[in-house]
């Protein structure tokens with residue numbers, strides 16, 4: 001019996017590895033050239049230098065942009081995760097008529113082009129007499145992040161042993177305290193993963209920040225502005241490499257937390273009802 | 274404890290008690306109450322802005338940041354009749370279609386490989402293939418500018434190897450550069466849904482097909498491919514819609530030849546200073562895309578229903 | 582019941598068109614060990630959860646100690662529950678689990694520690710304070726759940742098959758402990774089980790449930806000796822059923838014409854005096870087998886079909902002329918020689934006491 005997948009398929013394996021290379025190699029050019037001792041981004045490489053990294057340290061506008069990005073990303077991650085917790089809890093815990101279209105609506109920003117979401121938000125902000133600032137950027141980022149937060153947390157809350165919360169209510173805690181004393185601690189890996197994910201998305205996001213930001217830029221917008229000056233390209237590469245490294249690290253951590261089996265699963269096994 | 278309970282019961286107005294009773298009885302009510310903060314926020318930052326955009330698209334831009342709010346269809350007339358926009362619409366759709374096609378085509382075998390041939394480290398593969406997706410979109414696109422540029426990695430590499438005598442100009446600033454870049458950038462959106470649909474296929478179906486005399490190729494086209502169609506459809510939709518409105522990629526690697534509709538939208542909201550027209554362009558592109566996607570889904574469903 | 586402590590009044594719970602609990606009226610006395618017994622899916626858990634407040638009755642009202650619970654959320658009810666899955670919080674250790682419900686009482690640390698120590702001592706888990714739930718055995722988890730509920734000093738303790746996940750030996754041990762504990766704390770226990778033996782050994786009273794309704798509420802002895810229906814008689818212990826016709830009968834006793842047995846006196850089950858179609862029910866151990874004809878009037882000849890030796894007792898299957906189904910008989914093996922003689926004998930005698938046969942309304 002030649003069961004499917006039991007035979008080795010070498011060409012397919014080679015192709016898969018090549019595809020992985022296709023995903024990673026282009027991105028690797030950024031760090032490669034960031035250590036190149038030349039302001040031209042071209043082969044052959046001239047020599048090894050860390051000057052582009054060193055020059056970042058005293059760069060006031062860059063550090064200001066970094067600060068902005070971190071503040072926006074923290075706020076975004078916090079708000080989105082909180083909203084994600086409410087929404088994910090609601091749809092996984094209660095039987096609600098019409099919850100499917102509602103979930104669909106919340107997930108909509110996943111597919112609508114960011115430029116449309118961004119300009120629509122821009123229109124309303126300006127019509128309401130608002131001014132663009134890091135706050136408006138944060139609003140835009142929350143819009144993009146809530147679907148991700150909700151997706152991550154929904155998978156966490158599904159299979160959540162309902163009797164844990166009932167036990168808490170039974171022992172005299174109201175919904176609010178049950179939420180903080182049982183639900184949140186038990187969902188902590190998911191919450192952390194959602195927070196890290198939203199942080200990274202916001203930290204890397206460009207379009208919303210571009211449309212909804214003021215003259216006080218976030219890091220991606222700062223980088224975008226630098227692209228106009230060819231002589232600053234190596235600096236951008238160094239900065240980009242740092243951002244990539246941090247993103248990879250944070251996301252890997254989030255993935256690890258998200259997929260790690262936890263006590264939640266273990267207690268589910270004991271549950272009979 | 275009961276005395277406390279009865280005390281509160283006695284103190285509570287009947288209405289409050291009725292409300293509490295209703296809340297206890299209705300799961301749906303409690304659910305929507307918990308959902309309401311999120312819904313309110315999404316209403317404020319998504320639904321109302323969208324409505325605002327629709328309204329604005331029927332207005333006329335005046336000097337400064339003011340609008341004439343008399344109803345007009347002129348913006349839509351412009352969007353659909355001016356050559357420039359027609360070209361941009363067609364080009365954007367073309368680029369997105371090609372991107373969708375290539376992304377799915379390239380990703381399918383990998384998803385297939387992971388679903389059927391990888392035994393122990395499936396998750397590692399999946400994480401590896403989705404990890405780049407989470408990193409800066411701007412940087413991933415920018416990487417291709419470095420690779421494809423006039424003095425970029427490919428040209429300078431080939432030059433220093435002596436394989437070409439002068440840099441190739443066909444690499445950057447054209448629609449194919451946009452397609453290549455987008456194919457790379459949206460890979461995860463193809464791999465995941467296809468992988469999921471393949472993973473769901475009951476392995477015994479494949480054995481049944483073999484048992485009934487199908488070779489590996491026939492089995493693939495008669496069983497695996499049709500069953501993974503939902504994944505393909507999902508992937509196509511997930512890639513096609515957002516890429517039509519992509520701004521970063523055409524801006525960085527498209528050049529004037531590769532400009533897409535989003536560049537025109539951005540222009541109207543910035544230097545062009547005609548927001549209503551920008552809104553009309555944005556909404557038109559969404560409507561066109563929605564119509565295309567719906568047609569696509571319906572047609573594919575019909576076709577497979579007939580084959581099945 | 583004059584002294585109704587928990588009073589279920591017309592409780593119905595419908596899931597869509599399906600009634601999981603159907604118009605239940607029950608009174609439970611203060612300090613009683615009350616069991617809900619019934620096959621899987623008969624609505625025991627649903628009923629218990631309505632007392633705890635996790636489900637809202639579609640109709641009816643739960644009254645505890647004179648207070649209607651209809652607008653009282655679970656966290657304000659004077660009840661505590663031991664969950665079927667125990668629901669030990671995995672992110673807290675044993676002491677924190679047990680102390681969980683004390684937050685609202687605003688006790689100082691020493692008091693909390695004291696109460697926790699007391700509660701753990703009560704369930705014999707002293708020294709386990711810092712363990713996590715995944716470091717506990719099933720029986721230990723069950724004790725933690727018990728301590729966690731008892732520390733609240735509830736008026737009512739609800740237990741949903743708390744022994745279901747334990748092995749037989751531990752189970753029997755815990756049955757005894759639970760019963761002793763209930764006596765010493767004097768809390769009203771409402772105990773759910775589908776194990777009839779468990780219900781009989783532990784309870785003051787048992788409600789046998791079927792399809793969302795209690796079909797008999799009685800003490801274990803009455804339930805066993807005086808079942809009020811074929812269903813209860815069949816569910817509790819073993820029972821032989823014989824078709825019969827009523828001859829006469831009023832009040833407690835009567836007379837029937839039973840297949841194979843002829844004209845025999847019966848004890849009337851609760852509702853049968855008015856019912857025309859009856860069956861006679863008799864427990865296997867109320868029939869005795871004899872090699873020689875015994876004295877007394879209530880006897881009949883029978884033939885041995887099958888025997889099963891169980892050590893302390895034996896099970897026999899005997900056939901009687903005129904009776905379609907064979908009868909099960911069980912006897913203590915006090916005299917092994919007599920037992921062997923019975924097993925070998927082809928033609929035997931069967932006898933019974935005048936109150937051994939119960940007349941029940943035939944169902945179906």
Ligand SMILES: Nc1ncnc2c1ncn2[C@@H]1O[C@H](COP(=O)(O)OP(=O)(O)OP(=O)(O)O)[C@@H](O)[C@H]1O
Nearest residue numbers: 273596601619620621622623624625626627628775
């Ligand atoms: N939330 C629900 N929605 C629909 N039906 C339900 C729900 N909860 C319980 N039921 C149904 O109600 C009936 C009674 O369920 P319940 O859990 O009370 O049974 P049980 O007597 O506790 O059984 P077991 O001994 O198996 O625990 C079952 O048929 C069950 O399928």
Ligand SMILES: [Mg+2]
Nearest residue numbers: 273625626627
């Ligand atoms: Mg149950």
